[in-house]
Amino acid sequence: MARSFRLPDLGEGIHEGEVIAVHIKVGDAVKEGDIILEVETDKATVEIPSPYTGTVAQILVKPGDLIKVAGVMIIFDGGEKASVEPETLAGTPLVDSGKRVPDVPEISAMQPDAGPIPASPATRRLAREMGVDLRGITPSGPAGLITAEDVRSHAIKEPASAHPKRLPPEDASESRPLPTIVSPLPDFSRYGPVKRIALRSIRRATAKQMALSWSQIPHVSSQDAIDITQLEAFRNKHKAAIQGKGGRLTLTVFALKAAATALKAYPNFNASLDVEAGEIVIKDYFNIGVAVDTQDGLIVPVVRNVDRKSLTDLAIELNETVQRTRDRKTSLEDIRGGTFTITNAGTMGGGFFTPIINYPEVAILGMGHAAWQPVVIENNPGLREIVPRLMMPVVLCIDHRVLDGSDAIRFLKMINASLQDPEELLMTMV
């Protein structure tokens, strides 16, 4: 009896994964629980154990394949039934959710080298009429088939590209609207040699997430420079002691605490916008994502309950989290559930920049490289002098649907006050 093994439900909102490694080959005897595949979803790698004991009859996936949840990956021959209901090849089987699923692997439209994108001639014509590129559409049909409905709903979702392609008018003097469609790419190879790299893994997830954030959130940024001379002295004083406990007392650790404090004071920053319900969702927990640059790209692990942890705890936990992230050991759980994000470009020497809000959060704090600057300070009224101070550029980006520029200035002032004076931070921090 043959049994097909489908990509199981890997978590809320996960619809597809990329096969990273296949640990078995056809003919292998596999025991229930043996790790047979590694699949990357969003930015986390999941090891998939075999649900059956039996012989591998057919492997329908290979590393690099994108596969949708419930897509058939492996077909087993014989053996004992395990914890999952056996599914015959010819039947119409059920998955855990009780939903009927097609008995075929579902491959994403983005899979390269899969030949033309499956869609009927009429659907293809409709896509041309609506100015929609088939490659960008999420298919709803079996094994990645794009239906006419998919084209229509895509065009509604992305109205900017939903204009039919028109020929230029015969008479060039005729006025015409500025085209808003994403025009097809030119043939780059006409101008010199090119190489194409598949958009995969983290790059793919980042592209998707950032395009979503940028297209959905009206961003406003507010910038400031924080005098961290005192904070840096404080940090240097305690660095060694924290290091002894296995932590790293970085500026980000202080920023985490300062941000949690400001988020408590201004709860609308610790929120998400539910457009459909017409509501702002305010979260009563303070989980802050920290952007980590790995060799494979950007990953944002989340530090949970920042408000309830001491600076020492945070220094230890953040250090451990960053290490784990760089080693690409983060689980899906590690990167979910954030309410706010901090991205520190300063460690790499970056100055002012405008980060993109990590959707569905409503704000992000960017930190730049602190540098000694000549600063004018007024010690006594009328007495001004120029002194060298260690200045750190910061930028706060907000979702203008939920927050206003004035909110941003207030929030940033509070961050500024906390980081300028460690005493202030100690007094106010939550």
Next chain:
Amino acid sequence: MVMGELTQEAEVIVIGAGPGGYAAAFRAADLGMDVTMVDLSERPGGVCLFRGCIPSKTYLYISELIHNARRAESMGVFFGPPRIDLNVLRSWKNQVVDKLAEGLMALNNKRGIQLIQGRVEFEGSNKVRLHEADVSHITFKHAILACGSHPVPFPGALRQKSSRVMTSTEALELIDIPENLLVIGGGYVGLELGSVYAALGSKVTVAELGDGLLTGVDPDLIKVLERHLRELFHAIYLNTQVLDFKETPNSVEVQFKGEADPAYQQFDRVLVAAGRKPNSSGLGLEAAGVAVDVKGYIQVDEQQRTSNAHIFAVGDITGGMMLAHKAMREGKIAAEVIAGKPSAFDARAIPAVVYTDPQIAWCGLTEVEALRRNIPTEIRRFPWKASGRASTMGIEDGMTKMIISPDTQRILGVGIVGRDTEGLISEAVLAIEMGALVQDLALSIHPHPTLSETEGEVAEIFMGSATHVLSSRPH
């Protein structure tokens, strides 16, 4: 009438009135455009109607009748040897052609398309000169080039009416039934016309330069056909070159190099069917700013646009598969693009049919092409021995094969060899164009007993359980 310098204007000029041209002109007229079509002939239809598909298929149908009458003997019905009256045969062919040409003429006129007989030469990017016509010049906004192709003559052969050396054009005239006919070229034209002459009683010899018949077609399909053709024909020489031939008053003396034995042989007639070339010279394409490649084909984009944005080209003159139905689709696309519609040639399964006995038909990806392009496939074959309908017709030598994507279980291509494949292939075309999965075909009920069942059953083989074939790995 005085031949003045009469200049006309046209919104769209269609040059060539073969299937590509008339499909383009008809579509453009239906879209409300003012269309003028120019052709060397008086009536629309082109090579396909007058010197190609239609006359050859008329004769091939008769060949099939002759074969059927002979096969009926083993089933207990005796018609006796056929008596062939070439005059009636030719006039029957002419009736068929005339009827279709008159039909096209009526369709053309009722659409208000002006059809001019003459030869076109571009004088610029918006103007053509007409030779041997009542109108001297036409200025136009858009042009669609549908000038077709012509048979490649044998190097050095004299093209004269009385010659014993023919191209497909002369062969279709059916001047006589030669006792011995040599066909140079094992492509579909050579095999189809060779089959006609063999059915009418000629001893047909085929000489092919390459190592197989029907270059580009999957060898497993050809194998079945070749088995039949080797019975029907006197000889098939592969890897054989015709070095020279000499026409004498009563025969053609041919010198072979290759498998042919003996190397010198005499034939009553020779048919040269060694491919076709585009009719792109003499048109003044340079003056129009229309670029051609080294072989003379006009390069077009998927909107059928040439290097000159308001001049389009369709059909044989653009290369690729030289098929009337492909040209017709391209013609419609060119007309629609001119009308501002977002049309594009995006066909995924262009069907092709070779009208031999048995026929070969295929569409989409072939096994040969998949190997060449290193595309992963799974291939399943259904032998017609297991088809009830094939048994009732006594045509069990056939096969239906399906080329499948292992990743998606989507149908990529279908190839069929056997009787009546011309009618079977369209199901596969629709399946591929619709992005059907193998299972879709397996689950669609096919009437029993029909040859179309072979397409359902080859899909069932892939799914693991076909009714009329024992599975090697039952599920």
